[in-house]
Amino acid sequence: MQSHHGFVGVDSEPGGGTTFRLLFPVPLASEVVTELPAEDAEDVERGTETILLVEDEQYLHEIVLMELEAHGYRVYSAEDGFRAVALYEQHQDEIALVLTDIGLPGMSGIDVVKNVKRINPDAKCIFTSGYVNPDEKADIHRAGVDGFIQKPCTPNAILKKVREVLDRVPVQLGSHVRYALK
Secondary structure (H helix, E strand, C coil): CHHHCCEEEEEEECCCEEEEEEECCCCCHHHCCCCCCCCCHHHCCCCCCEEEEECCCHHHHHHHHHHHHHCCCEEEEECCHHHHHHHHHHHCCCEEEEEEECCCCCCCHHHHHHHHHHHCCCCCEEEEECCCCHHHHHHHHHHCCCEEEECCCCHHHHHHHHHHHHCEEEEEECCEEEEEEC
C-alpha cells in the first residue's frame, strides 16, 4: 500500500463486523499510460545455464519460468524459501544463478540468499521486489546480492539482468571476490 501511496481504512463495531477499505490515489489523466513501448525479445542473448527461480506469486512465477526456458535456460523453481534452499543444496553444482523475490512466505528471499551463500560463497544471486523496506536495505547488501530487479518489470528486463550477472567473471580483491563484465 505504501509503495503505491495508498492507505487502509478500517471500521469496526463490536458484534457488527469489520470493514477494510483499500484506498489508492487516482492518476492524473496525463499520467495514464495508454500504450507500453514494444520490446524486441530478439535483443536478449540466450543462455544454457541452470537457474533457481524463487517466486511465490503464481502468475509471475509462470511468466518468468516460461521466458527463461524459452531463452534456453534450464530452471529449477520454488514458491517458498525453504524449498529454494533445499533445491539449492541438492543441485548446487548445476545452478549458476539464484533469482529470488525478497518477500516470500516462511523464509524471506534475503534469508534464502544468506543460506545459499553459506553453501557456496561464490553463488550468483539476483533479488526482485516491488517494494523494499528501508530497514531491509542493509540486509540486502550484506546478503551478497549480485543484482536487483524492481517490480513491476518486463520479461526482457529480467532476461537482460540474468545475462548481465551470469556474464560477470570473478575478480579477487584482497580477501573479497567482486565480479566484472567479461
